[in-house]
Amino acid sequence: MKRLLSLLFALIVVAVVGGVAAGWWWTGLALRLPVGTTADEPLTLEIKPGSSSRAVARAIAAAGVDVPATALYAWFRLSGNAAAIKAGVYEIKPGATPRSLLRQMVRGEQALRSVILLEGWNIREVLAAVRASPHLRQDIDGLSPEAVMGQIGLQDQQPEGRFFPDTYRVVKNALASSVLRQAAQAMDTRLAEAWEQRSPTSVLKTPGETLILASIIEKETGAEEDRSLVGAVFNNRLRIGMRLQTDPTVIYGLGERFDGNLRKIDLLTDTPYNTYTRAGLPPSPISMPGWNSLLAAVRPADSKALYFVAKGDGSSHFSHSLDEHNSAVRRYILNR
Structure with a gap:
């Protein structure tokens, strides 16, 4: 097969250089034959910007x-x-032909991979x-997180x-920093979109405050139907x-000292992130909020609730008064 393919490709050269009309039929056959590779898995091919077609051909062979x-x-x-032919990173898959390979590079169908950043991280x-x-x-x-921001x-x-949680499709072998740059730009865009939709019932004064509160909402509930109500509780308290x-927020302030068990002493020990000892928002976000949490911060539900307690099924019970809240705690937490 290799000898046949080499012979047929040689006829391409004859057709181009010598203008031999009889070579066209053989040329068409050669272009439909799979190219041989030195591996059973897809080969990675990088075409640098400004590469000539001759350089591309050499890169493919290499x-x-x-x-x-x-x-x-x-x-x-x-x-x-x-x-x-477009610059980029491509995969040459087993069974690829010269015709399909050229089509792939002309269309710019690069080798893409997914990088997933999850809400609440x-x-x-x-x-x-x-x-x-x-x-x-x-x-x-x-690099430290601060140094990464500089990068x-x-x-x-x-x-x-500062990074929006999503699935990012990036070119294979892209720089790690390029993913973070995309995620940071995505958060800028989504935060601005949420801020434009803020309700008069929200007490938040800046997009920065929105990001902080949204990060807390993200950590407080995974129930979509509860997000705007949690947003209402925190807006009402503020x-x-x-x-x-x-x-x-207390857990975030503990950092790596948190062992999975939040103790009473932790709630009493003052830190910049202890919202039991300090009023207002903490000094920074505590997680990556998703779109629904951003919206819940600026468009809270029409509710005067000041308290909520987990019901044990992923959702929460919301209360307007301390007495009602204490009753809910006895019911859902203490099982009384």
């Missing part, structure tokens, strides 16, 4: 395709699409996921909550100067 670079170059010229979890991705070239290893051109911004008294 990637492990068992076809002479001169024959590939001749086909590119013969096709009339040599100048349309903190900055440590975000960086750990990006660093662990086998599809990325690492340029953030060993992506946001050195004056705090890192917590309006009257009542402390937020939310466990996730």
Whole structure:
């Protein structure tokens, strides 16, 4: 097969250089035959910006395709699409033909991979996921969260909550920092969209405050139907100067000292993130909020509730008074 393919490709060169009309039928056959590769798995091919068609042909051969670079170059010229080849990272899959390979590069069908950032993750979890991705070239290893922000051109911004949770499709072997740059830009966009939709019932004064409150809402509930009600509770408390008294902020303030068990002493120990001891919002977000939490912060439900307690099924019971709240605690927490 290899000898036949090489012979047929040689005829391409004859057709291009010598203008031999009889070579066209053989050329068409060669272009439909699968190219041989040195591996059973897809080969990775990187075409650098500004590469000539001759350089592209050489890169394909160097990637492990068992076809002479001169024959590939001749086909590119013969096709009339040599100048349309796009730079990028491609995969040459088993069974690919010279015709399909050229079509892939002309269309810019690059090798894409997914990087997933989950709602509610903190900055440590975000960086750990990006660093662990086998599809990325690492340029953030060993960097602190603050240094990472400098790496992506946001050195004056705090890192917590700055990345929008989503699935990002990136080119194989892209820089790790490029994913974070996309996620930061996505958060800027989504935060601005949410801020434009804020309700008069929201007490938040800036997009920055929105990001902080949304990050708390994200950690307080996973029930979509409860998000706007949780947003209402916190907006109502901020309006009257009542402390937020939310466990996730205390846990965040404990950092790596938190062992999974929140103790009474933790609630009594003052830190910048202890919303039991301090009024108002904490100094920064505590997680990456998703779109629904951003909306819940600026468009809270029409409710005067000041309390809520987990019901044990993922949802919460909301109360307007302390007496009602205490009754709900006895019912859902103490089982009385």
